[in-house]
Amino acid sequence: MKKLNKITRLVIVVASLAMISALYVPLWQILMWAPQYPEGLEMKIWIDNISGDVKIISALNHYIGMKHIEVSMFPEFSYMKYIVMALVGIGLLTALVNKRWALAGLVMLITATGIAALVDFYLWGYDYGHNLDPSAPIVVPGMAYQPPLIGTKQLLNFTAYSGPDVGGWIFLFIGIALYAVLALEIFKFGKQK
Amino acid sequence: MKHNRITLFIVLGLALYALNGCKPKGPAGVTTGDAASKVYVAPGQYDEFYNLVSGGFNGQMAVYGLPSGRLFRNIPVFSVDPTSGYGYSEETKAMLNTSHGFVPWDDLHHPAISTTKGEHDGRWVFGNANNTPRIARIDLATFRTEEIIEIPNSGGNHSSPFITENTEYVVAGTRFSVPLGENRDVPISSYKENFKGSISFIKVNPETGRMNIEFQLRTPGFNYDLSRAGKGPSHGWFFFSCYNTEQAYTLLEVNASRNDKDFIMAVNWKKAEEYLAAGKGKKEKVRYAHNVYDHKKHSATSTIMEEVTVLDVMELPDIVYFIPCPKSPHGCDVDPTGEYIVGSGKLAAVMPVFSFGKIQTAIANKDYEGDFAGIPIIKYESALHGEVKKPGLGPLHTEFDANGNAYTSFFVSSEIVKWNVKSLQVLDRVPTYYSIGHLCVPGGPTAKPHGKYVIAYNKITKDRYLPTGPELTQSAQLYSIDGDKMQLLLDFPTIGEPHYAEAIPASLIKDRSVKIFPIEENEHPYAAKGEKMARVERKGNDVHVYMTAIRSHLTPDNIEGIRVGDNVYFHVTNLEQDWDVPHGFAVKGATNAEILIMPGETQTLLWKPLKAGVYPFYCTDFCSALHQEMQGYARVSPAGATTPLKFSTGETASQK
Numbered sequence: 001m002k003k004l005n006k007i008t009r010l011v012i013v014v015a016s017l018a019m020i021s022a023l024y025v026p027l028w029q030i031l032m033w034a035p036q037y038p039e040g041l042e043m044k045i046w047i048d049n050i051s052g053d054v055k056i057i058s059a060l061n062h063y064i065g066m067k068h069i070e071v072s073m074f075p076e077f078s079y080m081k082y083i084v085m086a087l088v089g090i091g092l093l094t095a096l097v098n099k100r101w102a103l104a105g106l107v108m109l110i111t112a113t114g115i116a117a118l119v120d121f122y123l124w125g126y127d128y129g130h131n132l133d134p135s136a137p138i139v140v141p142g143m144a145y146q147p148p149l150i151g152t153k154q155l156l157n158f159t160a161y162s163g164p165d166v167g168g169w170i171f172l173f174i175g176i177a178l179y180a181v182l183a184l185e186i187f188k189f190g191k192q193k
Numbered sequence: 194m195k196h197n198r199i200t201l202f203i204v205l206g207l208a209l210y211a212l213n214g215c216k217p218k219g220p221a222g223v224t225t226g227d228a229a230s231k232v233y234v235a236p237g238q239y240d241e242f243y244n245l246v247s248g249g250f251n252g253q254m255a256v257y258g259l260p261s262g263r264l265f266r267n268i269p270v271f272s273v274d275p276t277s278g279y280g281y282s283e284e285t286k287a288m289l290n291t292s293h294g295f296v297p298w299d300d301l302h303h304p305a306i307s308t309t310k311g312e313h314d315g316r317w318v319f320g321n322a323n324n325t326p327r328i329a330r331i332d333l334a335t336f337r338t339e340e341i342i343e344i345p346n347s348g349g350n351h352s353s354p355f356i357t358e359n360t361e362y363v364v365a366g367t368r369f370s371v372p373l374g375e376n377r378d379v380p381i382s383s384y385k386e387n388f389k390g391s392i393s394f395i396k397v398n399p400e401t402g403r404m405n406i407e408f409q410l411r412t413p414g415f416n417y418d419l420s421r422a423g424k425g426p427s428h429g430w431f432f433f434s435c436y437n438t439e440q441a442y443t444l445l446e447v448n449a450s451r452n453d454k455d456f457i458m459a460v461n462w463k464k465a466e467e468y469l470a471a472g473k474g475k476k477e478k479v480r481y482a483h484n485v486y487d488h489k490k491h492s493a494t495s496t497i498m499e500e501v502t503v504l505d506v507m508e509l510p511d512i513v514y515f516i517p518c519p520k521s522p523h524g525c526d527v528d529p530t531g532e533y534i535v536g537s538g539k540l541a542a543v544m545p546v547f548s549f550g551k552i553q554t555a556i557a558n559k560d561y562e563g564d565f566a567g568i569p570i571i572k573y574e575s576a577l578h579g580e581v582k583k584p585g586l587g588p589l590h591t592e593f594d595a596n597g598n599a600y601t602s603f604f605v606s607s608e609i610v611k612w613n614v615k616s617l618q619v620l621d622r623v624p625t626y627y628s629i630g631h632l633c634v635p636g637g638p639t640a641k642p643h644g645k646y647v648i649a650y651n652k653i654t655k656d657r658y659l660p661t662g663p664e665l666t667q668s669a670q671l672y673s674i675d676g677d678k679m680q681l682l683l684d685f686p687t688i689g690e691p692h693y694a695e696a697i698p699a700s701l702i703k704d705r706s707v708k709i710f711p712i713e714e715n716e717h718p719y720a721a722k723g724e725k726m727a728r729v730e731r732k733g734n735d736v737h738v739y740m741t742a743i744r745s746h747l748t749p750d751n752i753e754g755i756r757v758g759d760n761v762y763f764h765v766t767n768l769e770q771d772w773d774v775p776h777g778f779a780v781k782g783a784t785n786a787e788i789l790i791m792p793g794e795t796q797t798l799l800w801k802p803l804k805a806g807v808y809p810f811y812c813t814d815f816c817s818a819l820h821q822e823m824q825g826y827a828r829v830s831p832a833g834a835t836t837p838l839k840f841s842t843g844e845t846a847s848q849k
Contacts, residue, residue: 056771059744063818137745137819 002100005189008181009095012103015174016091022047022084027167028121030147032057033159043069044165047084048077064156065136066128066145076120087113100185107178114175122149231673232683234261239703242635244648244696245304245318246669248689252299254320254331255688259635259646259696260671262685270329270338271299271322278788279338283762283797284717285486290495291325291343292480300324302351302692306333307360307402311424311531311640315701317402319354319363326350328365328395330402334705339486342404345479345501346373346391352433356397357422358640362462363404364422365393366433370414374477384442388414392433393501394462403485406498408469410460410512411505413566415440416449417458418523419590424640425531427549429463432534434518434525438565450540454517454573456565457525457536459552465504465512473509474502489716491795507567514556515565516547517573524590528599528614529640533578535599535614537588544588544601546617548578579617585610589630590693592637594644594674600637602629602649609649609672611679623679625670627653634674635696643698647672647679650691657684667691708772710793717795719764724748729840736761738840742776742790743768744817746842747810750825754838757805757831766795777813780827787813802829 004012026044033040041053049071058068071077087110094102129146132139145155148162164172234240240258248255252272256265273280273289280289280297289295299322307317317339320329326347330340344350344365352366370388372379379387390412395404416437423430435456441448468474479501486493506513520538527534534547554560555575562572587605594600598620601610607628611621631650635643649670658666666686673680712722721727721739727748730737736759741748747765755761765778769792779787780800788796802808812823830836 053771059769059771063744137822 003098008185011177011181012091012095015177016088018170018174019084019088021170022167023081025167026165029165031161034157047081063138064145065133103182107182110175228682232260239699241699242696243699243702244694246687246694247301247304247692249692250300251689252301254304262683266336267688268331268336270301270320273297275786278786278796281786282788283799284492287493287495288341288484290484291482296325304695305354305356306695306697308639309359311358313636313639313697315697321350321353323349323351328354328363333702335707340404341484343481344393345481346409352417352420355420355422358424358428360397363395363397364420364431366417366420367391368416381442385440390414390417406501408474408502408504411503419525421525421527423527423531427531431460431462432525433458434522436521454519455521456515457518459514459516461512468504468509474504476500477503489714491717513568515568515570516576518545526591529593529642533614535591539587544581544584546578547576552576581612581617584619590632592632592634593642594634595642600632600634600647602632604628609647621678623672625649625651626657627651627655631693633694633696644674647674650694709770712770712793715793715795720766720795729838731838734759738763740765741768745819745823747825748842749840750842752840753828754836755827755829756834757802761800763798764795765790767792774816775814776816779813780810781808789814805829805831
């Protein structure tokens with residue numbers, strides 16, 4: 001198997017180290033607006049925590065029977081940072097192994113992690129939006145309150161937006177960068193030799 | 194012929210029309226076409242200035258926006274407020290404690306916004322109680338009364354609460370002279386011999402704003418009216434207007450108007466501080482209350498103080514000098530440079546402007562025309578910068594803009610007169626409707642006036658608004674002072690009787706506004722900082738309900754085991770941590786008031802049920818879509834009944 005280009009290896013190292021930022025910046029955000037909240041409410045999802053106007057959102061959502069959002073709702077918080085650290089390690093190992101198959105493996109692994117995270121988030125959102133307290137003060141027949149996976153959605157008097165935060169964008173760029181160097185390896189550097 | 198007759202009719206008609214045009218115009222025509230656009234603040238937009246307006250006999254201070262004249266809030270200060278529970282809740286009763294006991298009312302005349310280097314800093318606003326002498330401090334982050342200090346040795350706290358350049362001191366001068374010292378039971382006719390004036394210097398802690406009476410000046414017996422601190426070159430001095438130098442004690446309107454000139458009293462308070470440091474003060478036994486509200490404990494405490502230090506200016510030279518000022522001066526205002534002091538003799542034909550520099554020279558040269566009670570009287574001409582000639586009738590108060598101009602209110606001629614401080618020339622005059630008292634230019638009493646507007650606070654409104662029986666609204670009027678000519682823009686009604694007011698740029702206050710009280714910082718001894726802590730405890734005849742309020746239920750909302758004869762304390766904690774979600778609490782038959790509880794706060798309503806039965810209670814502040822469901826029941830059993838003490842929320846008979 002072919003060895004990797006120097007630039008590719010540098011990109012892999014930088015991308016791997018950049019993933020460490022996930023431990024220090026919010027990964028995802030949910031923003032909400034309503035007539036009574038023109039300034040908006042926000043919820044930030046971190047690697048092991050949620051921050052923002054969580055109490056206010058929970059207090060409002062209890063009317064329609066949604067659960068109180070609490071850190072303990074998310075078992076993911078207990079192991080997500082180990083996954084990220086493992087990815088960092090595997091990334092650096094890839095640069096060390098210095099083989100195209102290793103890079104391809106890394107790209108696939110990160111893609112799979114990203115998809116798994118979104119699926120996990122979707123499932124939580126589905127449960128949060130559908131699994132309602134039947135004795136809630138306000139029950140709208142047929143209505144579910146699943147937050148949007150990505151993008152904007154109207155939920156009763158609230159406009160809700162869901163999308164990546166700083167950490168999410170960093171991950172997205174890491175993915176793009178790794179795909180780019182993989183493509184370069186296959187279609188450019190690969191043919192030079 | 195016919196032609197001539199037609200001509201005659203036309204000429205006659207024109208003549209009658211012209212004659213009618215000579216009649217004086219009513220006030221209807223005085224605003225010009227663009228006035229509305231100058232005061233229009235579009236829905237959702239903010240005003241440029243806060244206007245803090247005294248409520249006079251309502252004992253409150255109102256908060257308006259300028260230029261719109263919209264009312265935002267009415268802050269209870271010296272008067273009980275059943276709406277919020279101020280003065281009724283167990284936590285706030287102590288705020289209105291005095292050496293005379295609980296005083297539920299007073300007469301608030303003058304707000305004074307704190308200053309740093311002579312400029313508004315927007316931290317606190319002080320207000321005076323004119324009747325039972327007190328000074329209050331309102332925090333401009335919470336817009337709540339945080340502290341009230343009673344003034345001993347005072348008979349009516351009118352020349353107050355004026356502040357020094359860096360809010361080192363707030364002063365409280367007595368309006369009435371009264372007998373002071375050990376024996377106060379003296380004939381009224383012994384005024385000259387026994388009655389004395391008293392000026393308190395209240396030190397303000399620069400960090401916390403806490404007040405304490407540092408010293409009092411014992412002064413000659415007559416009336417002290419208004420005052421202003423020096424600034425810039427005159428920092429370290431204070432100026433008070435004095436009337437009744439005749440020392441009359443009856444029918445003052447005649448007997449106190451005889452002297453051609455009364456005094457402006459110049460006080461060198463730095464000198465007084467020197468005497469104080471040198472131990473020249475005499476400790477006197479007095480009694481006065483000092484009440485402080487704590488925003489962590491959400492409660493006020495009242496402490497009775499028992500001593501003040503008095504410096505007698507008739508014995509200690511060089512603290513006080515008198516400057517003759519014509520005819521019962523009222524306003525005594527210092528211009529932004531600190532050099533000029535304007536005296537407004539209520540009955541005088543001219544307005545003297547004194548020069549601080551000349552006063553200093555006169556003192557250095559001992560340029561005196563005599564003394565009063567041993568205190569030197571500086572020669573009028575030696576202190577005088579000049580007189581404003583024919584300014585108007587009944588000058589009262591003067592405010593300033595940043596361009597060297599002064600604006601004086603005239604009660605009798607009902608007008609504002611603009612004049613130049615240096616040249617003393619009258620520049621413009623506008624009528625007010627009617628009989629203006631105080632007036633206000635944003636930043637007008639400070640070293641840095643913001644100008645733009647002058648606001649008139651009128652004593653009479655008569656035909657200006659739709660009538661409401663014999664008792665009519667009080668009012669303010671907003672004038673633009675941007676151009677050479679003052680222009681009337683807006684009339685707006687006010688709450689209570691407005692005396693003095695100050696206006697300050699909104700930017701100095703609005704971003705510091707407190708939105709909630711953090712629940713984790715709540716140190717109230719009866720707080721329930723979560724529904725799990727909600728409970729009911731009996732201690733003898735006292736029943737303490739640790740209640741929580743959150744949208745949209747009270748916990749507990751079913752209470753049993755209360756007995757006739759019990760004192761039931763509802764300690765309600767608002768668990769919300771979101772802006773603008775207060776809850777209220779009221780119970781049927783409560784003889785006091787309701788309480789409003791802000792997010793994170795605890796307030797207590799005492800209830801003494803007199804009859805057995807089931808009593809509803811509910812949230813009074815429309816808090817949510819299910820506000821009308823936010824209610825509960827308290828069961829009261831006869832005295833001596835054995836109904837067990839029970840409390841719950843959400844528990845129904847079928848669950849038991």
